[in-house]
Amino acid sequence: MSLLEVRKLSKRFGGLLAISDLDMTVEEGEIRGIIGPNGAGKTTLFNVISGTHKPTSGDVFLNGDKLTGLRPSRIAGKGGVRTFQRSAMFSDFTVLENVSIARHLHARESLFGAIVGTARGMEKANEGRALEILEFIGLTAFKDELAPNLSHGHQRALGVAMALATEPHILMLDEPVAGMNPAETERMTDIIRKLRDEWNITILLVEHDMKTVMGLCESITVLNFGKKLAEGVPAEIVSNPEVIEAYLGSEDILGDDDFAA
Amino acid sequence: MSAPEEVANTGLASATALRRFAPLLLLAAVLAVLCVLGFELRPYHRELAIVFFINVIMVTSYRLITTTGDWSFAHVVLMGAGSYGAALIAKHAGLPFGVVVPMAGITAAIVGAAFIIPLLRTAGFGFFIASFAMGELVRLIWVKVQFPFGGTRGIINIPSPEIVGLRLSPPVPFYFTCFIVMLAAVFIMWRLDRSRIGNAWKSIHSDDLLAECVGIDVARYRSLAFITGAFFAGIAGALLAYRMGSIDPRNFDLTTMIYLIIWVVVGGTTTFWGPIVGLVVVTIAFEWSRPLLEWRPLMFGGVLIFFLIFLPGGLESLFPKVGNALRTPPGQQFQRLRTWFTTFASRT
Amino acid sequence: MDTVTLIQTLLNSVVASSIYALVAVGLALAFGVMKMANFAHGEFFMVGAYCVYVLYALVGLPFPLAVILAIPIVALFGLVAERLIFRPTRKNILAGFMATAGLAFILQVLAGQIWGVGIAKSIPTPYMGAADVGDATIGWQRLIVIPCAFAMLLALRFFLYRVKLGKALRACAQDPEIAALQGIRTNRMTALAMALAGASAGLAGALMAPIHSVTPYMGHGVILIAFVVVIVGGMASIEGAILAAVILGFIHTFVTTVTDNLIATMVGVGFMALTLIVRPQGLLGRERA
Numbered sequence: 001m002s003l004l005e006v007r008k009l010s011k012r013f014g015g016l017l018a019i020s021d022l023d024m025t026v027e028e029g030e031i032r033g034i035i036g037p038n039g040a041g042k043t044t045l046f047n048v049i050s051g052t053h054k055p056t057s058g059d060v061f062l063n064g065d066k067l068t069g070l071r072p073s074r075i076a077g078k079g080g081v082r083t084f085q086r087s088a089m090f091s092d093f094t095v096l097e098n099v100s101i102a103r104h105l106h107a108r109e110s111l112f113g114a115i116v117g118t119a120r121g122m123e124k125a126n127e128g129r130a131l132e133i134l135e136f137i138g139l140t141a142f143k144d145e146l147a148p149n150l151s152h153g154h155q156r157a158l159g160v161a162m163a164l165a166t167e168p169h170i171l172m173l174d175e176p177v178a179g180m181n182p183a184e185t186e187r188m189t190d191i192i193r194k195l196r197d198e199w200n201i202t203i204l205l206v207e208h209d210m211k212t213v214m215g216l217c218e219s220i221t222v223l224n225f226g227k228k229l230a231e232g233v234p235a236e237i238v239s240n241p242e243v244i245e246a247y248l249g250s251e252d253i254l255g256d257d258d259f260a261a
Numbered sequence: 262m263s264a265p266e267e268v269a270n271t272g273l274a275s276a277t278a279l280r281r282f283a284p285l286l287l288l289a290a291v292l293a294v295l296c297v298l299g300f301e302l303r304p305y306h307r308e309l310a311i312v313f314f315i316n317v318i319m320v321t322s323y324r325l326i327t328t329t330g331d332w333s334f335a336h337v338v339l340m341g342a343g344s345y346g347a348a349l350i351a352k353h354a355g356l357p358f359g360v361v362v363p364m365a366g367i368t369a370a371i372v373g374a375a376f377i378i379p380l381l382r383t384a385g386f387g388f389f390i391a392s393f394a395m396g397e398l399v400r401l402i403w404v405k406v407q408f409p410f411g412g413t414r415g416i417i418n419i420p421s422p423e424i425v426g427l428r429l430s431p432p433v434p435f436y437f438t439c440f441i442v443m444l445a446a447v448f449i450m451w452r453l454d455r456s457r458i459g460n461a462w463k464s465i466h467s468d469d470l471l472a473e474c475v476g477i478d479v480a481r482y483r484s485l486a487f488i489t490g491a492f493f494a495g496i497a498g499a500l501l502a503y504r505m506g507s508i509d510p511r512n513f514d515l516t517t518m519i520y521l522i523i524w525v526v527v528g529g530t531t532t533f534w535g536p537i538v539g540l541v542v543v544t545i546a547f548e549w550s551r552p553l554l555e556w557r558p559l560m561f562g563g564v565l566i567f568f569l570i571f572l573p574g575g576l577e578s579l580f581p582k583v584g585n586a587l588r589t590p591p592g593q594q595f596q597r598l599r600t601w602f603t604t605f606a607s608r609t
Numbered sequence: 610m611d612t613v614t615l616i617q618t619l620l621n622s623v624v625a626s627s628i629y630a631l632v633a634v635g636l637a638l639a640f641g642v643m644k645m646a647n648f649a650h651g652e653f654f655m656v657g658a659y660c661v662y663v664l665y666a667l668v669g670l671p672f673p674l675a676v677i678l679a680i681p682i683v684a685l686f687g688l689v690a691e692r693l694i695f696r697p698t699r700k701n702i703l704a705g706f707m708a709t710a711g712l713a714f715i716l717q718v719l720a721g722q723i724w725g726v727g728i729a730k731s732i733p734t735p736y737m738g739a740a741d742v743g744d745a746t747i748g749w750q751r752l753i754v755i756p757c758a759f760a761m762l763l764a765l766r767f768f769l770y771r772v773k774l775g776k777a778l779r780a781c782a783q784d785p786e787i788a789a790l791q792g793i794r795t796n797r798m799t800a801l802a803m804a805l806a807g808a809s810a811g812l813a814g815a816l817m818a819p820i821h822s823v824t825p826y827m828g829h830g831v832i833l834i835a836f837v838v839v840i841v842g843g844m845a846s847i848e849g850a851i852l853a854a855v856i857l858g859f860i861h862t863f864v865t866t867v868t869d870n871l872i873a874t875m876v877g878v879g880f881m882a883l884t885l886i887v888r889p890q891g892l893l894g895r896e897r898a
Contacts, residue, residue, distance in 0.1 A: 050474060076476035084474075090467040092531075093460070101464050105476035107457060111489070114456035115449050123457070166476050332703055379882040382889035386646045386702045387844060390836040391885060397833050398878040405871045515829060519710050526707060555722065562714030569708040570697045 001064055003028040003202050004049070004080075004170055009058035011041075011048055011226075018044040019226040022058070026170070031196050031203040033217035035210070035237075037246055041226040042206040043085070046174055049204075050082040051075040062170065077105055079169035083162075085178060087155035089147040095158060096143040099130040102165035130165060137161040137191060153184035160191065164201075171195065173205040177212050185209070189216050214238070222246070292444075299436045307432050311504055313544055314443040315497045320524050320536035321450050322493035327530045328459065329486045330466035331388050335376055335396030337521055339491040341513030342399065343369040343498025348416040348508055349409055358422035358429060362442065362499045369495025370488050372399065377487045381480050384469075396518075403510040415509025422503045430503075439500050446493050453489070454533050462486050516558070523565045529575020538576050610866070616745035618866045624751050626858025627758030631813035632831060633838035633850040634765065635806030639687075641782035641845035642802040643795065644702045645695045648709040650835055651828025652716040653807050657683045657814025658823045659720055662730045665818075672735035676757070676815040683811025684804040691803035696796065713828065720825035729822035754816050761812055762851070765805065769847075778802060782845065833874070834861075837881045843894025852892055856880075 002025035011019040019041045026032050034042050047053040049060050051072040060067040062080050075081075090098050100107075107126040109119050134140050137157050142150060147158060156176065163171055176192065177185040189212055195201045207213045213220065214234045222229040222237060224246045230237060237243055295310075302310060323336050346368030351361045376395045383391045403410045410416070421430035422438065429438045453459050461482050464472045473479045502508050520543075528539020543561070550557055568575065610618070632654060639645040647653075660679035664670045670678070690712060698705040724730065736749040768775035781788040781798040789795055814831075821827060838857055842849030857877050864873035884891065 052470065052474070071478065071480075072470075072473040073476050073478040076474060081476075082474055084471065088468055088471040090464045090471070092463060092467055097460070101457075101460050101472075101477075102475040104457070104461060109457045111453070111458065111485075114458045115452045117452065117456075119457065162471075162475055332707075379885040382885045383840075386640075386644065386706060387840065389703065389706060390646070391840055391881065394833060394837050394840070394878045394881055398875055398882075401871050401875050401878075405875070519714065522707055522710065555726075556718060558714035559718035562711035562718075565711035565714075566694060566708045569704040569711075570694070573698075573701065573704055 002026060003030075003063060004204070005061040006045075006049070007059045007061070009045075009048065009060065010056045011044055011053060012056040017226055019048065019055075022223075022226070022228055024221055024228065024231075026202060026204055028169075028202055029196065029200070030219060031192065031217050032205070033213040033220040034204065034206045034223060035208075035213055035220060036223035036229070039225075040223040042223055043174060044226075045223070046082055046172055046206060049075075050080060050172060052082075076166050076168070079167075080172070081163045081166045081168040081170075082172040083156075083159045083174055083176065085174045087152065088159055089155060089162070091146075091148045093147060094144050095139055095147055095150065096127070096130060096134065098147050098158060099133055099161050099165045100127060102162035103130060105166055133161050133164050136194075137164070138187065153180050153187075156180065156184075157188065157191070160188075164195075164199075168201060170202040170204060173203065173207075175207055176205060177207065177209055185212060192216060295440060299433060299440065302436075304432060307436055309544075309548070311436055311439050311500075313540070314439040315500045315504070316524070316540055316544070317443050317537055318446045318493055318497035318500075319521060320528070320540050321447055321533075322490040322497070323521060323525055324530050324533070324536045325450055325453065325462075325493070326486050326490035327525070328454070328462040328466060329483050330469070331380075331384075331483060331487065333380075333487065333490075334389050334393035334518060335399075336490065336494055337513045337518040338396035338399050339369045339373050339376075340494040340498040340501070341403070341508075341510070342372040342491075343495025344502040344508045344512070345403065345410060345416065345498075346495065347499035347502045348419045351420050351502075352416065352418070353409075355420070358424045358438075358503070361422075362496055365499035365502075366492040366495040369498060370492040373488045373491025373494075374484070376491075377484045380487070381483060393515075393518075400510050400513060403513075411509070413509060413511075415507060415512075416502075417507040419502055419506050419508070421506070435504065439504075442496065442500060446496055450493065451533055458482070458485070519565075520561070523561050525575075526565060526568050527575055529577035531574065532577045532580075535575055535577030542576065613744045614866065616743050617747060618862055620742060620745065620747045621751070621866075622859040622862040624754050624858075625862045626855040627755050628813050628817060629834060629838050629854035629858050630851045631758050631761060631809050631816075632835045633842065633854050634762065634847055635809040636835050636839050637842065637845055637847050637850040638782075639802050639806040640839065641847070642778065643695070643699060643781075643785060643799050644705075645691070645799060645803060646702055646706040646709070647690065647695075647803075647806065648706055648832065649690065649712040649716060649828075650709075650806065650810055651830075651832030652713045653683050653686055653810035653828075654814035654817075654831045655720060655823075655825065655828040656686055656716065657811035658818040658821065658827065659724065659730075659814075660811065661815045661818035662724070662732055662823050665735070666730070666732045672819075676812065679811045679815035680808045683814070684808040686811075687803035687805070687807025688800055690807075691800050695799060695803065699799075713832075717825045717828070724825075726825060729824045732819045732823060734819050750819055754820075757812070757816055761809060765809070774801065830874075834877065837877050840881050841884045841891055843891025846891065846893040849891055849893030 004026040006022055006024040009019055009022045010017065022045070034045065036042055044053065048055045049067070051067065051070050051074070054069060062078055065078055067075050067078065067080065090101060093101065103126050107122055113119050131140070131143070134143055137160060139154060139157060139161060142154060147155070150158060160173070160176065173192070177188050180188060192203055193216065196203055205217070217234065219231065219233055220237045221231045222243050229246055230240045230243050298310065319336070319340060323333070326333050326336070343365040347361050347365035350356055350364050356364070376392065380388055380391055380395065404413055406412065421428065422435070423429060429435050461472070461477050464477060465479050465482060469479050501512070524540040524543050525536045526539070527543050528537065529535035547557070550560060553560070572578065632650070636647060636650050639647055657679045660682050661675045664675035664678055665672050690709065694708045694712060695705050698708055734750050736753065739746040739748045740752055769779055770776070777788065777793045778798055778801055780791070781793055781795065785795060788798070834857070838853045839850055841857065842853035857880065860880060861873045861877055864876045
């Protein structure tokens with residue numbers, strides 16, 4: 001059984017068919033990239049899988065469980081969690097508090113418990129795990145900083161840390177290196193690889209930076225106009241004439257200039 | 262360790278201890294003063310203090326709801342649900358004060374739970390006006406339905422409060438009753454504010470989509486905040502019903518709701534204590550303006566507009582500035598005041 | 610319900626729908642442009658009614674002239690509210706909304722202090738007599754509301770779809786940023802929207818002055834209905850507001866005829882709650898992407 005299965009998925013916005021009849025599977029332990037020209041439906045696909053948007057038709061399964069129609073919080077509970085293209089964070093809180101709040105699923109508290117304060121021990125364990133995650137992501141030094149004071153690269157890393165705090169099976173990264181300088185990009189790709197190798201988390205990512213995608217992903221799905229155009233290992237994708245066609249005839253889809261932005 | 266070093270260390274330790282315990286000392290002092298006042302105040306001022314305690318519960322519970330980013334316009338009506346609940350239970354079931362008050366809270370919480378079902382579909386401004394309409398619906402029911410709500414006349418002859426044979430209705434015992442209920446309610450809400458649940462509420466205000474994606478059930482936590490706030494508004498309503506002995510729909514009209522908003526806006530909602538500070542300041546100003554009775558709404562309408570435009574963070578946003586000023590030598594303070602005036606002048 | 614009552618109720622429904630539409634259109638228009646939510650909209654209605662009281666009942670101008678004068682006067686109130694309240698609080702919708710609640714207080718007190726709080730102002734009915742429609746009769750005073758409201762709404766529609774300034778206003782309502790890039794000045798548009806909102810609320814108040822009881826607090830009931838209409842219609846949608854005004858006008862009038870005014874208002878609010886549950890974006894509101 002595949003970890004993630006997308007069956008005949010369609011999403012319509014008014015007259016626009018953002019995803020049409022899409023089938024896709026992701027195996028446990030993969031690092032899968034999703035690419036495609038602007039407006040191909042990549043982010044919409046993320047939104048539908050994570051529950052932010054409801055599909056018009058079709059289904060999504062995670063570990064055999066049907067996710068269709070569930071709210072994002074329920075999907076996070078089943079182990080599917082996403083990050084955002086923008087720097088998303090709880091801006092009134094410190095870095096550590098942000099990660100701590102994101103451990104909500106593993107640190108539930110009852111009203112009574114909150115008033116009486118029965119959850120002290122649990123909160124300790126919870127904070128310990130949050131610190132572990134920050135250490136892994138490399139944000140320990142900033143743990144007491146207010147989240148909006150972080151640099152752009154660190155804010156994006158915080159987004160990943162918060163997603164990890166939910167203890168996901170599959171992590172969906174929406175343009176994880178967008179707007180990062182080369183050093184930050186390097187660090188982020190290292191983190192992503194380690195997440196798969198050491199933490200056993202399956203990765204699904206949307207990214208415009210082709211160099212990163214080709215270097216990081218073992219398999220790639222290409223979307224165009226909401227349909228699957230091609231799927232395979234990076235070498236196959238690069239030499240696929242249809243893919244090259246879709247990218248407006250650019251000779252080499254590794255050409256940075258078209259995609260870095 | 263040499264002697265002078267030791268002295269310096271203890272000095273430092275006591276300074277940090279002072280800083281840590283200063284708020285507690287302040288709180289203890291305020292509570293002690295309020296206890297003494299319970300015996301010493303003149304009857305008119307004691308009545309004022311009782312209303313003040315009830316209003317403290319109102320502003321604190323209102324602020325609890327706003328931590329999720331939902332500004333309700335139905336809070337005073339929910340208080341009314343508590344008042345009506347308390348009046349009917351006390352009158353017809355003859356239950357004692359200690360049972361009636363929590364039951365009034367539960368009544369308001371149930372009404373709140375019914376409100377929140379449609380309100381969850383709205384956010385921001387939509388939430389505001391839809392909650393206003395829902396509140397009016399309930400108020401119209403009180404106006405319209407003779408039995409058991411008594412129509413426009415409301416409910417009269419609410420039994421006086423009693424607990425295990427002890428009469429709470431004389432002014433001094435009732436002062437302390439309200440004082441204790443207020444303390445308990447504020448303490449519980451303070452604990453909630455600082456708990457994981459409180460953080461979940463604030464995270465929804467900050468970024469509801471992110472909160473949902475990291476596993477916080479936004480609909481559920483918004484409902485929880487609204488219903489918890491309604492519960493405490495109901496408690497306040499029960500105290501009000503007992504104090505007045507009779508209630509009618511006009512006690513819970515739009516004007517009262519706008520005053521609640523004025524208290525909260527003047528104080529600010531970012532900190533737990535902000536709304537209470539706002540309540541204190543506006544209550545004092547309200548008393549001073551007694552000679553100008555009919556001009557009052559105009560004045561406080563003006564105050565509301567002034568705060569929203571010039572001090573949108575409320576009085577609490579001045580706390581850190583006051584703290585800084587206390588720590589700065591007077592010479593620098595003067596300098597700062599001048600720069601503040603020039604920037605203020607250039608802004609207006 | 611016999612035929613006479615039915616015809617009478619139908620006519621009254623059209624009158625109510627016209628007034629609701631006039632009031633709600635302004636609210637929806639202002640909300641569409643830069644999310645200006647005006648709590649004092651009911652007080653604008655009240656000011657419109659007081660204009661007729663002063664100009665017609667006290668000064669003795671002809672009724673139509675008093676009504677026409679009420680339009681620019683209340684539009685001016687809209688302009689002032691935009692400049693003094695909405696512009697400084699543009700970053701925060703709720704702040705603007707709450708500040709206009711303060712404005713509502715101020716206008717109520719001023720009206721009460723100038724013309725007295727107590728009993729409703731009596732305005733002699735300018736158009737006596739009634740029209741016969743089939744077997745039913747309906748007062749002329751009510752009947753003239755319909756063409757006046759239609760004229761105002763048609764004029765507004767012509768302005769928004771045919772006149773350059775009105776098109777700019779619609780562009781600004783659709784996407785303020787893009788409109789600003791095209792050189793449309795946001796400040797002018799917000800001022801224009803509030804002036805139009807004031808004008809339509811003022812006209813509604815002026816027309817209703819001889820029918821409604823004129824008191825400083827008459828805005829309260831108006832704003833409740835206006836909010837309900839705007840939510841049902843879809844917040845910023847003008848067409849939605851008009852459609853919802855017609856639906857709620859009929860519901861309110863029919864329920865009033867069968868039972869009473871209070872129950873009719875409750876049914877209206879209940880209808881709003883139901884709409885929110887079934888169709889949160891309102892009848893003609895756009896789905897949030």
